[in-house]
Amino acid sequence: MAQNQKITINDIAQRTGLSKGTVDRVLHNRGEVSRKSYDRVMEVIRELGYEPNVYASLLAKGKKHLVAVLIPTHEPGSFWELAASGIDKPADPVTAVGLETVLFQYDQYDIESFRAACAKVLEANPSGVVLAPLFQGETEAVTRQFVERGIPYCFIDSRPDSNGYLAYFGMPLYKSGYLCADQLTGGRDIPGALIVRVRRDRYQQSDPTVNRRAGFLDYMLENAPGCKIDNVFIDPNDPDGIDAILDGYFAEHPDVKHIVMFNSRIHLLVPWLTAHPDPERRVVGFDNLKANMEALRAGTVSVLIGQRPDEQVRLAVEALAEHAILGKTPDRKDQFMHMDILTRYNVEDY
Amino acid sequence: MAQNQKITINDIAQRTGLSKGTVDRVLHNRGEVSRKSYDRVMEVIRELGYEPNVYASLLAKGKKHLVAVLIPTHEPGSFWELAASGIDKPADPVTAVGLETVLFQYDQYDIESFRAACAKVLEANPSGVVLAPLFQGETEAVTRQFVERGIPYCFIDSRPDSNGYLAYFGMPLYKSGYLCADQLTGGRDIPGALIVRVRRDRYQQSDPTVNRRAGFLDYMLENAPGCKIDNVFIDPNDPDGIDAILDGYFAEHPDVKHIVMFNSRIHLLVPWLTAHPDPERRVVGFDNLKANMEALRAGTVSVLIGQRPDEQVRLAVEALAEHAILGKTPDRKDQFMHMDILTRYNVEDY
DNA sequence: ATGAAAGCGCTAACAA
DNA sequence: TTGTTAGCGCTTTCAT
Numbered sequence A, B: 001m002a003q004n005q006k007i008t009i010n011d012i013a014q015r016t017g018l019s020k021g022t023v024d025r026v027l028h029n030r031g032e033v034s035r036k037s038y039d040r041v042m043e044v045i046r047e048l049g050y051e052p053n054v055y056a057s058l059l060a061k062g063k064k065h066l067v068a069v070l071i072p073t074h075e076p077g078s079f080w081e082l083a084a085s086g087i088d089k090p091a092d093p094v095t096a097v098g099l100e101t102v103l104f105q106y107d108q109y110d111i112e113s114f115r116a117a118c119a120k121v122l123e124a125n126p127s128g129v130v131l132a133p134l135f136q137g138e139t140e141a142v143t144r145q146f147v148e149r150g151i152p153y154c155f156i157d158s159r160p161d162s163n164g165y166l167a168y169f170g171m172p173l174y175k176s177g178y179l180c181a182d183q184l185t186g187g188r189d190i191p192g193a194l195i196v197r198v199r200r201d202r203y204q205q206s207d208p209t210v211n212r213r214a215g216f217l218d219y220m221l222e223n224a225p226g227c228k229i230d231n232v233f234i235d236p237n238d239p240d241g242i243d244a245i246l247d248g249y250f251a252e253h254p255d256v257k258h259i260v261m262f263n264s265r266i267h268l269l270v271p272w273l274t275a276h277p278d279p280e281r282r283v284v285g286f287d288n289l290k291a292n293m294e295a296l297r298a299g300t301v302s303v304l305i306g307q308r309p310d311e312q313v314r315l316a317v318e319a320l321a322e323h324a325i326l327g328k329t330p331d332r333k334d335q336f337m338h339m340d341i342l343t344r345y346n347v348e349d350y
Numbered sequence C: 001a002t003g004a005a006a007g008c009g010c011t012a013a014c015a016a
Numbered sequence D: 001t002t003g004t005t006a007g008c009g010c011t012t013t014c015a016t
Helices: A009-016 A020-027 A035-048 A054-061 A079-088 A092-096 A111-124 A136-148 A173-185 A209-223 A239-252 A266-275 A290-298 A309-326 B009-016 B020-027 B035-048 B054-061 B079-088 B092-096 B111-124 B136-148 B173-185 B209-223 B239-252 B266-275 B290-298 B309-326
Strands: A065-072 A099-106 A128-131 A153-156 A167-170 A192-198 A228-234 A258-261 A283-286 A303-306 A334-336 A340-342 B065-072 B099-106 B128-131 B153-156 B167-170 B192-198 B228-234 B258-261 B283-286 B303-306 B334-336 B340-342
Touching: A009 A020, A009 A035, A020 A035, A054 A309, A054 B054, A065 A079, A065 A111, A065 A309, A079 A099, A079 A309, A099 A111, A099 A309, A111 A136, A128 A136, A128 A309, A153 A309, A167 A309, A173 A209, A173 A258, A173 A283, A173 A303, A192 A209, A192 A239, A228 A239, A239 A266, A258 A266, A266 A283, A266 A290, A290 A303, A340 B340, B009 B020, B009 B035, B020 B035, B054 B309, B065 B079, B065 B111, B065 B309, B079 B099, B079 B309, B099 B111, B099 B309, B111 B136, B128 B136, B128 B309, B153 B309, B167 B309, B173 B209, B173 B258, B173 B283, B173 B303, B192 B209, B192 B239, B228 B239, B239 B266, B258 B266, B266 B283, B266 B290, B290 B303
Parallel strands: A065 A099, A065 A128, A128 A153, A153 A167, A167 A334, A192 A228, A192 A258, A258 A283, A283 A303, B065 B099, B065 B128, B128 B153, B153 B167, B167 B334, B192 B228, B192 B258, B258 B283, B283 B303
Antiparallel strands: A303 A340, B303 B340
């Protein structure tokens, strides 16, 4: 074990015969230092194994770091509520080190509200921002501003094709469809499966489920070639309509049992599923919304695939904090989250 | 938004007409303060919404916090290696805040080495220690010493019946057996299943797998009553013996396909499984050892149930750090980890 | 290009 | 019981 006498800038100032000020200047590449002094300082730093004391530094600059989290407003029980809950999770010692996180929200169906939120974020002049790229064009616009102002940012949930972000935290979408298919079929060929989709007006939003669907279909092609796959569209705001649509479909296709949805709304089917129990049926959906987990416990949904949205924001915030405070850059830019398989037997401690 | 002018102990000193010293005393309940002053200070603190500045505090006391992690030596690819890898995971800002973690190891089959490691831990006088309670009696002994010396400690992996620990991070063992059974059977009745066990000499160690086995058997009783369940014992150090035992068993029981192991050693069966492929067979094991994950990818093992041992130690270290630095106590003492279901389709990003 | 010095907010030792 | 004071290690003017 090496001697643990922390060595300070004073030590290295003495050793070099220079002053703390100069040492500090080289430490932060702040210029105004002669080539010679610079080299000498660097040498001694290495020699003595100097490591800066973060508290002292933070204390001296007296700066609070603020990271902004820019996500849609969350109705209770929604996906974005889960995500938002991650904002307070960064390990307390971290926040204790002078990190403040602020939530900026917008209506995910209203591009104007997104613009407004972006403006507020810029105003707050944060040390970093984490955002979900729901509106493609606008996202490009803000991130360009971030870059201009030297504000690092992280994407969560999904990731545009741009390149200036510090890191991305999210599920591998195509693969998640694959996994989903495997859970639905149990690895066996099945007669048929119904994909329930939400009719979306296109709010200029990107749809992350298309990749997922692609993965699903590819799996089926390879592993369950005999399976007939149908699509049906529902309106989230019309519960009766949902029942009617499902009734209609299954009346015509009594051989089909299995059901899958690629967004987080599998809970919309619970009333119908409850009314039409079938031990043979497998139902697979995504995301650990409260209502979805209820359905899992009740047995109406067989499997849920989770991606820990709260972890995504936690990790993103931490990455930004490390960047701001310690100047570190994550080793991998794209950090894919593990896809959690949830059944009634392991929901409890999720 | 409230005004963000950080208020300091100076402010509250002025407001009360007392000195920083006195304020500091009440802040830390260090006594030597008159009832009256105490009350007044508290009042003003509340009134002004004072919050201490952690950096300043840390800087002033100049104390590095050390947390000791006391776990078995890890051979490469073992369970404890995974656990050990969590030691460096606490978010960097945390370690930056002055946390040092040190690993203390012992031979899990040698109680003397455990005693020695404990002695060293005590010697290091850490601010906290995380340990796995492998040796029951000895664990009681050390923890008693921890309590005496006011050193908080966390258990990981499993948890004795004592009560003085700060927190426990681990898998719910009984439930994990239940989940395991469900994954093995796929929710259907099956003709038979073979439990492969490791013959353990009793090193005075507690065996965490007994609860798991109990959960498994209960599930089977309830949900697969027709299933014949057999046990077979292998010696980890005798690969040929393993093959022989499995050959022997399956020769006699051609109707049985499924195999399960309750410890982390399912990878021991890979040679035999590879030599005897069977698309109908399901094989379920525990823990994401490298060898196990390989088997999953190769398709010889169907499902692995993971508990993120690295997360367990990370969380334990963080809990201890929060306690030491911030004086916080975790809200829940027993923090059960989620049980991860791993298949070939979601191992990749684990 | 470099040095000197005044803090950042808090702690702890010592006086009073 | 309370006040005073000298730092903790680093940053940041302001001189030089």
